[in-house]
Amino acid sequence: MxxxxxxxxxxxxxxxxxxxxxxxxxxxxxxxxxxxxxxxxxxxxxxxxxxxxxxxxxxxxxxxxxxxxxxxxxxxxxxxxxxxxxxxxxxxxxxxxxPRYWFPEDHTSQLRERKIMEKSDLQWMRMSHDSLANFDFWVHITFSLRELDARQPDEASASAVDFPPDELVRLRQAVVKGLPAYLSKVENSPTYDDFMNPLEQFVVLQRFVRSGLSGKLGPDFPASRLVELSSVTRPYVPFQRTIRWEAADPSIDAAAILKKADAHAAEVYKSWRDDMFERRTMHKPICDAVSR
Structure with missing residues (x-):
């Protein structure tokens, strides 16, 4: 399939x-x-x-x-x-x-934060042995109605068809089995933990902050100190260019489109693309360390 x-x-x-x-x-x-x-x-x-x-x-x-x-x-x-x-x-x-016809616009795979009940035992803050327990792997197909004259999708009509649960289970099994080799051979990560641990840590920390800001951790949660924490830790976070725009169709020249729309946007895109090219050519890790 x-x-x-x-x-x-x-x-x-x-x-x-x-x-x-x-x-x-x-x-x-x-x-x-x-x-x-x-x-x-x-x-x-x-x-x-x-x-x-x-x-x-x-x-x-x-x-x-x-x-x-x-x-x-x-x-x-x-x-x-x-x-x-x-x-x-x-x-x-x-x-x-x-005049109007349904069309499959794309096939999307996603890494989603797993929904976990926020209980007082704080199990929802626990890291996992393989850094994957806080994630769900998801796949769906997005359909939309297209107008005959424009041949463009009506975004308001967008509807997703999710893959069946049993297939998502098999997908997870395949990812768990193949991920270590992929991170080493394709992403050039020094170790599995170097790549995966920061991802799970980010999700858990985000869950914690979200709970605090929504009042689930009580009225004494020091929300205002988060701004100070961000300022204090900023010097320890390395800068790495990440993509902000991606063409839906590989045949589309995103650089040319961005250049017509906004010179700065085109420069940012070129900077990211050059960085990715260098990393691939020099066999550097796709993701740098998240802190110094």
Whole structure:
């Protein structure tokens, strides 16, 4: 199962459905895309397939005709591998695009803070042996309604379809197994703890401060001293450029867009990109130490 392949297939389907009705379907081009792996078969797990089908059925009931592209493209993508191109030509291209149609905008993976009850035993402040117990791994697909004329998403319509709980459990197992080697070989971290401990410490500290500011730690919590604490500890925090903007589509030249919008924004983006290039080239850790 790989929803990235499916997203690619639906993007191709959108282009086909937007072609003039009397134009010929580019069957040979689709076959080449299939042979090169750009257009390829998708296999959903039963749970994810049900979630997507439920989403399609629900949205079709509210806005009839808005899920035709999504439904037919999905049927082609999950069908026989050697029939995808033919299916796109016979089932997708003749559809055309509805005035408003549902479209999968992205596939998002997230590292979320795990929700924990803040009890008086302060277990919610406890660190874990692998620095992962305070995190949840999450994956979802974001859909939105697109307007035919603009071919742009209506952000107000954005709806997320979460991956089923059993798949998130398997995802966690895979991450736990592969993370140490990834941090060493890809992120060039000196040790697993060098990378993971600060992440968990930040989450726990953030949880503590949030509880204090919301009054859960009592009226005597010295909230005003946090400003002083920030000022005192600032000299011990190294500076590292981090990304502030990221293009949704890898083919988009974010640097050029930012340069047109704001010179300072473009310079900040270039600084981050140069820093990442140097770290990769020199095999330096992607993340510096969090304190001196």
């Amino acid at each position: 790989n929803t990235y392949y499916w997203l690619g297939d639906v993007h191709i389907a959108e282009k086909l459905a937007s072609m003039p009705p009397d134009s010929a379907c580019p069957r040979a081009d689709l076959e080449r895309l299939s042979q090169s792996g750009v257009l390829r078969q998708t296999r959903f797990s039963p749970g994810l397939e049900k979630s997507i089908n439920d989403f399609i059925d629900g949205k079709e009931h509210v806005t009839p005709g808005s899920t035709r592209l999504l439904r037919e493209a999905t049927a082609c993508s999950t069908g026989a591998a050697d029939k995808i191109a033919a299916c796109m030509c016979s089932n997708v291209k003749p559809l055309g695009l509805a």
